[in-house]
Amino acid sequence: MADPKGFLTTTREEPKRRPVDLRLMDWREVYEDFATTKLQKQAGRCMDCGIPFCHQGCPLGNLIPEWNTLTWREDWQQAIERLHATNNFPEFTGTLCPAPCETACVLGINDDPVTIKRVEISIIDRAFDEGWVTPQVPATKTGKKVAVVGSGPSGLAAAQQLTRAGHSVVVLERADKIGGLLRYGIPEFKMEKARLDRRLDQMRAEGTEFRTSVNVGVDLPASELLAYDAVVLAGGATDWRDLPIPGRELDGIHQAMEFLPPANRVASGELTESPYSAAGLDVVVIGGGDTGADCVGTSHRQGARSVTQLEIMPKPPESRSDAHPWPTYPMIYRVSSAHEEGGERLYAVNTQEFLGDSDGRVRALKLVEVRNEGGKFVPVPGTERELPAQLVLLAMGFLGPQKQGLLEDLGVELDARGNVARDQAFKTSLDNVFVAGDMGRGQSLIVWAIAEGRSAAAGVDAYLTGRDVLPRPIAPTDRPIA
Ligand SMILES: Cc1cc2nc3c(=O)[nH]c(=O)nc-3n(C[C@H](O)[C@H](O)[C@H](O)COP(=O)(O)OP(=O)(O)OC[C@H]3O[C@@H](n4cnc5c(N)ncnc54)[C@H](O)[C@@H]3O)c2cc1C
Numbered sequence: 001m002a003d004p005k006g007f008l009t010t011t012r013e014e015p016k017r018r019p020v021d022l023r024l025m026d027w028r029e030v031y032e033d034f035a036t037t038k039l040q041k042q043a044g045r046c047m048d049c050g051i052p053f054c055h056q057g058c059p060l061g062n063l064i065p066e067w068n069t070l071t072w073r074e075d076w077q078q079a080i081e082r083l084h085a086t087n088n089f090p091e092f093t094g095t096l097c098p099a100p101c102e103t104a105c106v107l108g109i110n111d112d113p114v115t116i117k118r119v120e121i122s123i124i125d126r127a128f129d130e131g132w133v134t135p136q137v138p139a140t141k142t143g144k145k146v147a148v149v150g151s152g153p154s155g156l157a158a159a160q161q162l163t164r165a166g167h168s169v170v171v172l173e174r175a176d177k178i179g180g181l182l183r184y185g186i187p188e189f190k191m192e193k194a195r196l197d198r199r200l201d202q203m204r205a206e207g208t209e210f211r212t213s214v215n216v217g218v219d220l221p222a223s224e225l226l227a228y229d230a231v232v233l234a235g236g237a238t239d240w241r242d243l244p245i246p247g248r249e250l251d252g253i254h255q256a257m258e259f260l261p262p263a264n265r266v267a268s269g270e271l272t273e274s275p276y277s278a279a280g281l282d283v284v285v286i287g288g289g290d291t292g293a294d295c296v297g298t299s300h301r302q303g304a305r306s307v308t309q310l311e312i313m314p315k316p317p318e319s320r321s322d323a324h325p326w327p328t329y330p331m332i333y334r335v336s337s338a339h340e341e342g343g344e345r346l347y348a349v350n351t352q353e354f355l356g357d358s359d360g361r362v363r364a365l366k367l368v369e370v371r372n373e374g375g376k377f378v379p380v381p382g383t384e385r386e387l388p389a390q391l392v393l394l395a396m397g398f399l400g401p402q403k404q405g406l407l408e409d410l411g412v413e414l415d416a417r418g419n420v421a422r423d424q425a426f427k428t429s430l431d432n433v434f435v436a437g438d439m440g441r442g443q444s445l446i447v448w449a450i451a452e453g454r455s456a457a458a459g460v461d462a463y464l465t466g467r468d469v470l471p472r473p474i475a476p477t478d479r480p481i482a
């Protein structure tokens, strides 16, 4: 156990976010440094519960009480060893995870939970600084060749596990850089890309091969994949949801994933200017989730005149309601760093129409307030109004994986929700083809994607060698605690 009285004597503390006016001038991560002594005290709040529910909250089954204790004792090297035992990429989750472990922390029943995510990122940052994150090159090679399609967190986790198990792994990615949504979806201010590049260096040194600008099913016939001993499909859930209402054809209305990638390229110096800049415009983001918040933060940094985020659901409560008891991940009102930076959030509203100017550009949205009647959102009469907007960003989630190209070419079976169907070993309807991440699960989170990649790798390794040695943190049917 860490500090036996820590949970009684220390209150929860997190690092401060940099001042808003300063951080809006750059794309860097928003958090200030956190003193090591403070971090140790935070780790010391862990009670090392007999039944650590945080393990159930974390899909990776991270050994949280173990590394909290090691951090409190300043045994950072052991701490990273225990953290890497279950998580290939703690720097991705340590910056980006919504931390369902913390909402399942036992201390959270009657106090603020342990700052688990903060401890996690501090352990991996320290390990990189000290040079403890070194390539783990396999001692022997199996002679088996594996292709991984897609280089998001699920594909990278599968590739790293399989390379370390001795297989020759090539990752095929249609974008011009590796990383999936970590690279071009998620903004730099949430996770600096240097963290990704540093990890990719380790993977290359271990022997994983990366090939970019290869759109499998378009540039490369999917049938050529079947020449590999095994294939992992990790192409994500990129089929975005649209809003087919009057005026949708107007200029200035874009999907979040049309807007965010060029903004990320500007931040990384790959582009000088985004074709969809928010500079000087009234921006409306439709969709109240995290992707929408990324559009809000990006619009502010581009110099938007105003930013409004719309959500059809009513405003959630400030704290857990009876519908979301501990240890579930509750639907509550959260203020992300992007929301702290300005703009307005409107709840329980729906967009009826986009209104244009004489040049065919969007000038406003026609909004109406809605209420939930029997599970349907119905307009509240007399609440219609116009909201000025010269840039509208649609952030309403994703319907599943793209079917055309890769999936149609391969002919894999889909499940009832349109995701790639798989068995308990993550194997698709084709003999040597497996699936991991959002492509099999549907739109999810990075921590689930890494867990999927690890479990799928275990399925592939067992298929190729007959052994059962790699960890399987989740089954394909596992879902968050509800
Ligand atoms: C804007 C945004 C912000 C998000 N923020 C967070 C967050 O803060 N925290 C969090 O936990 N989750 C977040 N998510 C969700 C998270 O990013 C995803 O759940 C996760 O990235 C899924 O990983 P993946 O490996 O399955 O797929 P992806 O990351 O989507 O990667 C799939 C890759 O496959 C490639 N690909 C697809 N088809 C082909 C093909 N035919 N040939 C070659 N390559 C192909 C794609 O180009 C892509 O690079 C966010 C999602 C979005 C859209």
Ligand code: SF4
Pocket: 057, 058, 059, 060, 062, 064, 093, 094, 097, 098, 099, 100, 101, 102, 116, 117, 120, 447
């Ligand atoms: S990966 Fe996410 S859920 Fe797991 S310990 Fe880290 S922050 Fe918590």
